[in-house]
Amino acid sequence: MKLYYSPGASSLAPHIIACEAGLDIEFDRVDLNTQTTASGTLFDKINPKGNVPALALSCGEVLTEVSAILEYLADRVPDHRLLPELGSLERYRVKEWVGFIATELHKGFDPLWDGSMPDAARRLAVQYLQRRLSYLDSRLEGRSYLMGERFTVADAYCFTVLSWARFHRIDLSEYAAVQAFMHEVSNRPMVRRAMEAEGLMHAA
Ligand SMILES: N[C@@H](CCC(=O)N[C@@H](CS)C(=O)NCC(=O)O)C(=O)O
Numbered sequence: 050m051k052l053y054y055s056p057g058a059s060s061l062a063p064h065i066i067a068c069e070a071g072l073d074i075e076f077d078r079v080d081l082n083t084q085t086t087a088s089g090t091l092f093d094k095i096n097p098k099g100n101v102p103a104l105a106l107s108c109g110e111v112l113t114e115v116s117a118i119l120e121y122l123a124d125r126v127p128d129h130r131l132l133p134e135l136g137s138l139e140r141y142r143v144k145e146w147v148g149f150i151a152t153e154l155h156k157g158f159d160p161l162w163d164g165s166m167p168d169a170a171r172r173l174a175v176q177y178l179q180r181r182l183s184y185l186d187s188r189l190e191g192r193s194y195l196m197g198e199r200f201t202v203a204d205a206y207c208f209t210v211l212s213w214a215r216f217h218r219i220d221l222s223e224y225a226a227v228q229a230f231m232h233e234v235s236n237r238p239m240v241r242r243a244m245e246a247e248g249l250m251h252a253a
Pocket of ligand 1: 081101114116
């Protein structure tokens, strides 16, 4: 398997899960501006959507979308319980979180990457995220991870997306439980390994 990634992008979530799962996979860095990879491949031949992550499977298929890739990787090693058992209510709870992170948080950040965004529009985008952060904070209170004390794919994704807050000068300090969560996840050895591999430790 080969994971196409860009440092610190949403592809960090599957990178973390690959490390947590102990999977032996290759990595190819994508330059999203030129749409080329470090190995010299044109990325739109890999993923015509042009975004990371993409996971090339040994059967020749390419899987895209963070949610699908996370589930695929976690299911390679069910013993690691990065996802609860298939069919259990807990599994749907993790998927509920992944859906929230993908559509409310991940895509909530999207407008902020546009440097030409007028201040008023930026403020609206930040307010949108702040409402979701308050909700997240209330749900994380008294627990280490989204599902309680067990780390799952949802935590890897949530951590990845919230690490963009600093870049956009969104202050997480008013969300004590979110801050504690970020601290907890950032100290996991496999999270540090993935971040180091992407050259992100200086920013951690
Ligand atoms: N729906 C996609 C969104 C992935 C996404 O937004 N990727 C961003 C990086 S975090 C990207 O590659 N942006 C560059 C682009 O779309 O041109 C998924 O869940 O995988």
